[in-house]
Amino acid sequence: MTRIMTVASPAQETVLFHADIENRSAPGRVVLVCEHASNHIPPQWGDLGLEAQARQAHIAWDPGALALARALSRQMDAVLVHAPVSRLVYDLNRAPDHPGAMPAQSEIYAVPGNAAVTAAERAARTAAVYVPFHDDLHIEIARRIALGLAPVLITIHSFTPIWHGVARAVEFGVIHDADDRLARHIVERSGSIGLHTELNAPYSAADGVTHTLRLQAGPYRLPNVMLEVRNDLLSTPLQSEAIAERLAPVLMAAVADLSEGA
C-alpha cells in the first residue's frame, strides 16, 4: 500500500542535515567517510511509502558500515564523517542530477515516495541533505590540506551478500576512481587478511558509485579509495570490530606506501 508522505516545499524547508563528525581532532592523514551510515528518514519525508522491513533493509543504508568505520576511526586515529539521513532521502554518493540520488527503485524494492520527485523537491533535498554533508566534509579536508597533513580519503561501505537473487563471492571490494594509487597498494597488501578481496568489485566507478571520491578528493588530487565489505561479515559490533582489526594495518601500510612511491 502506498502511503502519502509530506514533503516540505523549498520555501518551508529550513532544516539542514549536517554531517555527524567523530574524532575531529585526530592527527592521522586519513579522512574516513560513511555516506550510507544511517537509515533515518526525517519526519518531513514520512516513510517514503515503505514498510518497516524495507526501511531496515540495505536499500536504506549500508548495515554495519558505521560500526566498521567507527572501529577504523579509533584504530587508525582518523576523523570520521558520516551521514545522518538515509540514502533513500538522498544518496550522498550521487550527484544531484543522478537518478540514484533519490532512487525510485532500489534492487527489488520500489520506493513510492521517490516515484515522482519534482525538480523543486530534488533541489530541496539537495539543499537540505547533500550540500550540508559535503560542505562539512569539505571543511575537514580543506583544514587538513591547509595544515599540511596531506589527507587521504577513504569511504566505507557495505554490500549485500545476495543481489537480485545471486550470491556474491567477494568479501572485500576495493574501488577506485581516476586515481588508483591507494587502491592498488591496498590490494597488494591484502593477501594476509583472510578475505576474498577484489579490485573494483562488486562494482566500479563505471557504475557511478565514486561521486564522493570525485567531488572531495579529485580537485585536490588526494589519494582516495572506496572500500566495500560484505555485510554478513558486519552483523554485530564485535564482528565489525574484528574486521576493522584486520583491515586497519593493511590500510595504514597502504597509506605509508603512498609516501614511498612519491
Place this chain on the structure above:
Amino acid sequence: MTRIMTVASPAQETVLFHADIENRSAPGRVVLVCEHASNHIPPQWGDLGLEAQARQAHIAWDPGALALARALSRQMDAVLVHAPVSRLVYDLNRAPDHPGAMPAQSEIYAVPGNAAVTAAERAARTAAVYVPFHDDLHIEIARRIALGLAPVLITIHSFTPIWHGVARAVEFGVIHDADDRLARHIVERSGSIGLHTELNAPYSAADGVTHTLRLQAGPYRLPNVMLEVRNDLLSTPLQSEAIAERLAPVLMAAVADLSEGA
C-alpha cells in the same frame, strides 16, 4: 617599513567571509564567478604590511573584473558569485596548500604580512575565507544541477598590461582546464569582437590558475572556462560595460554551441 598585523588564532576566529551573490534567481545556465573582485582586507589582517598604493594595485585584486562580471550578469541573465576579500588574504583560485593562496611575493611586491604564515594561520584563513566562498558557490551550482538547469561555470578575471616590465599584447584570454569544450567554442566565435584573443594566455592551467574550475566544475563535468581581460580595457564602468556588450553575445552563442555538439 614593515608593519605588524594582528592575526586572530583559529580559536578566536569566528567571522566567516561569505561570498557576495547577485542575481541569484537568474534562470540562465551560466554561473559567473569573480574570485578577485575585491581588494578589501578585513581589520583582523591589518594591512598585511603594505602601503596604500600596493593595496590598490592588481596584486590585491583584478581591477575592473567585478564591473565586467556585473555587466555580464545583467546581459546574460546569470547569477554572479564574487569574493568579499582581497586575494592577498586568500586567493580563492588556489588550493589551501598552494603557496599562491597567501602569496609572500606577488609580481614586484613583497607582502610582509604573508612572509611567515604559520600552519595555524593558513588553516584559519582557509576556514574564514576559502571554505565559505567555495561552499556558497557549491550551493548555487548544486541547486542548478538538481533543478536540471545544466549549469556552465565561467570565471571572470583581469590581468595587468605590463608584467615584470613586459607589455602583454593579448587583450582577451580564454583559459581551460581539462575540459576545453567551452573555451574552444568561445575562441572560434571571437573573430568579430575586435579584441586580440588567445587560448590559454596570458597563462594556462599549467600555471595552477584553474583551481575554481577544477573544484567546482570538474566533479560534475560541467562545461567551464576562465576568462581574462586586460585591465586597461576595464578602466571605467563604461568601458567594462562596453566590453561586456562585446563578450556577452559570444559567450551566449558558445554556450549554445555546447548543446549543438551534445
